[in-house]
Every structure is written in C-alpha cells, then in structure tokens.
Amino acid sequence: xxxxxxxxxxxxxxxxxxxxxxxxxxxxxxxxxxxxxxxxxxxxxxxxxxxxxxxxxxxxxxxxxxxxxxxxxxxxxxxxxxxxxxxxxxxxxxxxxxxxxxxxxxxxxxxxxxxxxxxxxxx
Numbered sequence: 001x002x003x004x005x006x007x008x009x010x011x012x013x014x015x016x017x018x019x020x021x022x023x024x025x026x027x028x029x030x031x032x033x034x035x036x037x038x039x040x041x042x043x044x045x046x047x048x049x050x051x052x053x054x055x056x057x058x059x060x061x062x063x064x065x066x067x068x069x070x071x072x073x074x075x076x077x078x079x080x081x082x083x084x085x086x087x088x089x090x091x092x093x094x095x096x097x098x099x100x101x102x103x104x105x106x107x108x109x110x111x112x113x114x115x116x117x118x119x120x121x122x123x
Contacts, residue, residue: 028066030059 035055039046046054102115111118 028059028062030055030062 032051032055035051035058036046038058039051039054105112105115105117108117
C-alpha cells in the first residue's frame with residue numbers, strides 16, 4: 001500500500017520500485033564517521049544511539065534514491081510541485097507615505113538644524 005500506482009506505460013520499471021533496499025546489496029553503506037561529519041556540518045549533537053540509528057536510516061534513504069535513479073523518466077514532464085497551488089502573493093504597489101520628512105523631524109526631541117537632527121560629535 002505504501003507505493004503509489006505506477007502508470008501502465010511504466011510497468012517494466014515498476015519492478016525496480018518493488019525491490020526493497022535490503023535486496024539492493026550492491027548499494028553503498030554510510031559509515032558512522034560520515035554520519036558524524038554530516039551531524040557536525042548540521043551542527044547537531046548526536047548520541048551514539050542516534051548515530052547508529054541515523055547511519056542505517058540515511059543509508060536506506062540514499063539507497064532508495066539510487067533505486068529511483070534506475071527508472072526511465074524520458075517523456076515524464078518535470079515537476080516542481082504537484083498540489084496545483086499557485087502563487088497567492090500580491091504584486092508590490094507603491095503607496096503614499098504616512099508622514100512627511102518635516103513631520104518625522106518634529107517627532108524627535110533632539111535639536112534640529114537645517115532640517116536635520118543635531119547629535120553630539122562622536123570624534
């Protein structure tokens with residue numbers, strides 16, 4: 001039930017998907033050191049149990065991707081998303097300002113000189 005139905009024109013490739021990762025013994029196996037390096041790059045602190053579990057899980061994921069690489073995808077259109085949703089953001093529009101520069105200057109309690117706020121000399 002976990003696999004989705006493959007279209008009839010791809011029935012030959014369907015057998016590739018049905019193989020389990022356990023049967024695919026010629027695929028790679030990550031080492032514990034590689035998982036530690038990945039965790040370091042991701043700034044994750046893993047316990048030895050988590051390292052062991054993730055070594056197996058990441059190996060299974062990479063091996064499954066290798067199995068999927070064997071599928072013939074010629075004639076299958078590229079997909080960036082499958083939900084059918086579209087961009088719902090609105091375009092940017094210039095709006096009028098809420099305050100003029102002089103009104104903003106008037107909000108400051110600091111002294112003003114020639115339409116600028118005067119501050120103490122830094123250097």
